[in-house]
Amino acid sequence: MRLNPAKPFLRYPSPSHPANRTRELASEGHYVFAEPLQVHFNPIMVSLTNKRILLGVTGSIAAYKSAETVRRLREAGAEVRVVMTRAATEFITALTMQAVSGHPVRQHLLDEQAESGMGHIELARWADAVLVAPASANFMAKVAQGRADDLLSTLCLASGAPLAVAPAMNRQMWDNPLTQSNVATLQKNGVRIFGPDSGTQACGETGAGRMIEPNDLVTMTAAMFETGELVGLNVLVTAGPTWEPIDPVRMITNRSSGKMGYAVATAAMEAGARVTLVSGPTALASPERVECIRVTTAREMFDAVQARVATAHVFVGAAAVADYRPAQTAVDKIKKTADTLDLVLIRNPDILASVSAHTPAPFVVGFAAETGDLERNAVAKLRAKRVDLIAANLVGQPGSGFEADDNHLILVDAAGTVELPLLSKAKAARELIHHIAVRYHAKNPAENPRLAHRQ
Ligand code: CTP
Numbered sequence: 001m002r003l004n005p006a007k008p009f010l011r012y013p014s015p016s017h018p019a020n021r022t023r024e025l026a027s028e029g030h031y032v033f034a035e036p037l038q039v040h041f042n043p044i045m046v047s048l049t050n051k052r053i054l055l056g057v058t059g060s061i062a063a064y065k066s067a068e069t070v071r072r073l074r075e076a077g078a079e080v081r082v083v084m085t086r087a088a089t090e091f092i093t094a095l096t097m098q099a100v101s102g103h104p105v106r107q108h109l110l111d112e113q114a115e116s117g118m119g120h121i122e123l124a125r126w127a128d129a130v131l132v133a134p135a136s137a138n139f140m141a142k143v144a145q146g147r148a149d150d151l152l153s154t155l156c157l158a159s160g161a162p163l164a165v166a167p168a169m170n171r172q173m174w175d176n177p178l179t180q181s182n183v184a185t186l187q188k189n190g191v192r193i194f195g196p197d198s199g200t201q202a203c204g205e206t207g208a209g210r211m212i213e214p215n216d217l218v219t220m221t222a223a224m225f226e227t228g229e230l231v232g233l234n235v236l237v238t239a240g241p242t243w244e245p246i247d248p249v250r251m252i253t254n255r256s257s258g259k260m261g262y263a264v265a266t267a268a269m270e271a272g273a274r275v276t277l278v279s280g281p282t283a284l285a286s287p288e289r290v291e292c293i294r295v296t297t298a299r300e301m302f303d304a305v306q307a308r309v310a311t312a313h314v315f316v317g318a319a320a321v322a323d324y325r326p327a328q329t330a331v332d333k334i335k336k337t338a339d340t341l342d343l344v345l346i347r348n349p350d351i352l353a354s355v356s357a358h359t360p361a362p363f364v365v366g367f368a369a370e371t372g373d374l375e376r377n378a379v380a381k382l383r384a385k386r387v388d389l390i391a392a393n394l395v396g397q398p399g400s401g402f403e404a405d406d407n408h409l410i411l412v413d414a415a416g417t418v419e420l421p422l423l424s425k426a427k428a429a430r431e432l433i434h435h436i437a438v439r440y441h442a443k444n445p446a447e448n449p450r451l452a453h454r455q
Pocket residue numbers: 238298317318319320321322323348349350351352353365366367368369381
């Protein structure tokens with residue numbers, strides 16, 4: 001059967017998506033399915049764990065689906081904050097959206113009370129992704145022009161996070177060349193267009209312009225985080241502190257929470273890598289779709305890494321490995337019998353240095369947590385441990401470092417230094433993985449036999 005013009009296919013941002021291929025085939029006169037292709041929601045596959053999604057709701061009858069979208073996003077693990085335009089509140093109340101998201105809904109740019117909480121710039125920074133669903137024709141036109149005349153359009157401009165819009169409008173409005181030109185402008189500027197679907201519309205007409213279903217929005221939002229930059233590669237990551245036992249109840253350790261290493265493992269997984277995380281003791285849940293090996297001491301971490309280094313393409317040493325351990329671990333609890341107590345400490349193996357000494361060595365990334373002279377110390381560590389890249393940050397500063405949720409990294413390699421802004425650890429990890437991928441592929445072009453034998 002031929003393409004039924006009354007049922008056009010879903011639009012996808014990627015020209016290689018099967019739906020677009022089908023449309024292409026149809027335009028070439030091939031037989032195609034008459035029904036629009038659907039992206040089916042698979043609750044097992046879709047994960048947005050710990051992702052911060054800013055959901056923008058604009059004026060459209062499809063706003064009634066927004067409450068469901070929030071529920072589905074949260075079920076997939078995301079934290080959701082909602083921003084509504086004035087027109088959106090004509091279709092669904094802010095109270096409903098507050099109830100389903102669990103957070104106050106922001107509506108106005110110049111709202112003193114709201115700005116004293118999470119200001120609009122903070123909100124823009126907070127988001128890992130911005131999804132505007134439903135996106136009216138008017139709102140898409142505004143974003144295409146770079147306008148910032150209300151809170152939501154301002155956030156779209158002010159946020160560095162990826163932006164997606166799910167159009168919802170009458171089919172004539174969707175087909176209008178002005179809307180299509182806005183869509184093209186948005187796509188050219190990296191904005192993803194989710195949908196629209198086609199079928200019977202609220203206005204009684206039939207055609208393209210209906211917002212895609214909440215389940216499909218969740219699937220596509222999750223896909224925004226999958227970069228594919230490390231597809232087919234094995235990434236080995238260490239994270240967390242190590243515990244070096246003094247006696248059965250005491251140990252030497254440090255303040256590492258493991259958050260940065262776990263974020264690196266998650267970002268590598270989202271970039272398509274097979275990831276093994278060797279973790280010291282932390283309070284964190286194992287990241288999804290990552291093989292997690294729990295160890296306690298530096299020597300256990302060393303052994304776990306040694307057993308896997310030969311198959312790793314990339315190694316990231318994010319663990320705060322204790323440099324020393326007690327020479328002896330007392331079998332029984334040490335009693336306080338004297339005024340002083342001497343502990344003899346001996347050096348632990350250097351896991352990072354051992355990985356860069358391996359033949360063939362993977363692409364090796366080390367971390368440096370310093371209290372001063374950041375760049376100079378990072379350069380010294382880069383050379384001393386013969387690694388490809390050092391991610392360095394200052395510790396002991398408020399809001400960044402060991403236990404904090406944010407991190408301010410500089411990346412140092414033989415070519416120089418790149419400074420990342422202060423970012424959430426999840427975003428900093430994604431940036432780091434991007435920089436690693438660029439350097440890895442530059443160092444290992446596809447024809448490199450190393451890549452072939454390790455796949
Ligand atoms: N590292 C390691 N094994 C160790 C010690 C450190 O793999 N036994 C790794 C960390 O995971 C991190 C980097 O090395 O990637 C940190 O370097 P390191 O020289 O240990 O940092 P500091 O302990 O701060 O060193 P120094 O006291 O010499 O500044």
